[in-house]
Amino acid sequence: MAIKISDVRGNPRPAAPVDPRPLIWFDIDNCLYSKDVGIDEMMRDRISAYMERLGLPAEEAAHLRHRYYTEYGLAIRGLVRHHQVDPLDYDAQCDAALPLETVLKPSTEMQALLKDIDRSRFRVWALTNAYYNHATRVLSLLNLTEYFDGVVSCDYGAQEFSCKPEEAYFNAALAAGGQPDPLKVYFVDDSALNIKGAHSLKWGHCVLFDEHGDQREKLGGLEKLEMGEKEGKVSVVTSMDDLRKAWPEVFVKGPKAI
Known part of the structure; x- marks a missing residue:
């Protein structure tokens, strides 16, 4: 690994x-x-939006995001395993897209x-x-x-x-x-x-x-x-x-x- x-x-x-x-x-x-700077919330929004672009309804996306984090330690692990997501594309759309300069x-x-x-x-x-x-x-x-x-x-x-x-x-x-x-x-x-x-x-x-x-x-x-x-x-x-x-x-x- x-x-x-x-x-x-x-x-x-x-x-x-x-x-x-x-x-x-x-x-x-x-x-x-x-945690109060709000990056968690920004990240949750981007992950949910990414999952919705995969065709998952908003409610199911929120459920799976939490489930995958709990089961695998990272939402992306579940997305790779169950939805054949490219982790580098995920990173570009989620982590790398965060406007960190505005909050950190x-x-x-x-x-x-x-x-x-x-x-x-x-x-x-x-x-x-x-x-x-x-x-x-x-x-x-x-x-x-x-x-x-x-x-x-x-x-x-x-x-x-x-x-x-x-x-x-x-x-x-x-x-x-x-x-x-x-x-x-x-x-x-x-x-x-x-x-x-x-x-x-x-x-x-x-x-x-x-x-x-x-x-x-x-x-x-x-x-x-x-x-x-x-x-x-x-x-x-x-x-x-x-x-x-x-x-x-x-x-x-x-x-x-x-």
Whole structure:
């Protein structure tokens, strides 16, 4: 199952060499910027319009969009599987057509958070279900490119591609980032489904960014478990700046990483 590995400008790059430093993965959409900017709504409208152009009635399109996201992690996975859609055409009509420039602005708080990560002890990558061009476009508009070592995204150009929360995607990401030990992995995402998937693979330090409080209950109590020798810890934050509390060892002058 294919993934795409790129630098922050979208250029292909090789997988990172194995590195003993823990690896931090940041989801991009609705994590590096607030969900309140409205990109989710824009995307839903474009996906629904795309599905209607396939001949699906509006009500059925809305139902299938939700169903495919729930079953496959991405609406496009269901469209490829059941409607023989070209994922690159889908991307051009949906993600790539979003007027991101009108809503995304740099956040000094997010820049400060990423800047304060101790780069002598940690590496930082982005992990997204979007295609690489959307991912790098968002990073550029937010002025965050300098803080990331690489980007792992879905490879819409491949005949078969994987996505979060699939095991194949997470395992490929570990190989791409050069950190084979899942317990040395840090991961923040706004989807409880993705956090549960990573935790099931023993990723060590998973954080659910639950900005509006509508995801926590979907964890099924995982956040109440303590970290064990062979199992990771799940935390919940409602502000990305609270990663400083969830992962104090990650930041400059923090305690030694586990």
